[in-house]
Amino acid sequence: MILNPESEVLETLAKSILLAARTAPKTKGVDDIITALVEKEDIENLASAMEKLAYEKGEGFSFLKRDAGNLINAGAVVLIGVKTSGVAGLNCGACGFKTCAEMLGQQKVEADFKGPNCMLKYVDLGIAVGAAAAKAKDFCIDNRVMYSIGAAARVSGLLDVDVAFGIPLSVTGKNIFFDRK
Numbered sequence: 001m002i003l004n005p006e007s008e009v010l011e012t013l014a015k016s017i018l019l020a021a022r023t024a025p026k027t028k029g030v031d032d033i034i035t036a037l038v039e040k041e042d043i044e045n046l047a048s049a050m051e052k053l054a055y056e057k058g059e060g061f062s063f064l065k066r067d068a069g070n071l072i073n074a075g076a077v078v079l080i081g082v083k084t085s086g087v088a089g090l091n092c093g094a095c096g097f098k099t100c101a102e103m104l105g106q107q108k109v110e111a112d113f114k115g116p117n118c119m120l121k122y123v124d125l126g127i128a129v130g131a132a133a134a135k136a137k138d139f140c141i142d143n144r145v146m147y148s149i150g151a152a153a154r155v156s157g158l159l160d161v162d163v164a165f166g167i168p169l170s171v172t173g174k175n176i177f178f179d180r181k
Contacts, residue, residue, distance in 0.1 A: 006171050007075055011037070013139050014076040014169055020135035021080045021128040027088050027120040033128050034161050038077040042158060046166075047071045049156035050148055053112075067148040073176050074168035079153050080132055081161030082125040087118040094119035112151035114162040122163065129165050142170040144177035 018035040026033070038046060047068040054064035071077060087100040095116050097103035108114055129145055136143040149166020153159040170176050 010075045010141070010169060010171055013136075013141060014078050016139070017132045017135045017141075017167070017169070018078055018080070021078075021132040024124075024128040024131040026124045026127075027118075030085065030088075032082050032085050032121055033124060034079075034081045034083055034159065034164075035128075036079040036153075036159055038079060038153075038158075038166075043071060043074070043077060046077070046149065046152055046156065046158060049152035049158070053148070053152055053155065064148045064152075067146055070144070070146075070177055071149060071166075071168055074170050075172075076169045077149065078132065078167050078169070079150065079159050079164055080125065080129050080167070081150065081154070081159055081164030082117070082121050083161045084117045084121045088120040090120070092119070112147075112155060113164075114154075117162055125163060125165070129167070132167055136167065136169060142172070142175040142177060143167050 014037050018037065021033060021035050050064045050068035050071065054061050087104065089100055091099045095103045095118060100118065103116055106116055133143055133145055144167070146166045146168065149168065150164030153166060154161055154164050168177065
């Protein structure tokens, strides 16, 4: 008999969660989504990067330390980001510029994320992250979409993307990502 074997399948299910992100619809069929399964040895480095960000950003960013604690206690972590290869070419103005060419001519800002980018690429990212969170829910895996994990993955160089989000996963009797202090 194997007692409590559910945690043994978490890594396999995390890959299925990333599959949902990969197959989510993309603007004009162009896939600029980057996915990753964070390995155990990288989780500590990522949590340290989150704590460093909290210190650097100062007051109002203590949630980064709290999220680092959630990360350490997670059974697995997936990252979903976008590294834009261009624009949709629709001149829609959603990025804040009149034309795609005007947006592309802007100096990129390096902060937690890198931009500006085509807004439709951000929409693609949101759809991919939503698909991943929905798949985690389908598997009854506790999860939470976190800006903090994605930002730390990007600024620490763990993931080469423009914008990212992290989704920690947990299979315990109580959702560790809820009722946080």
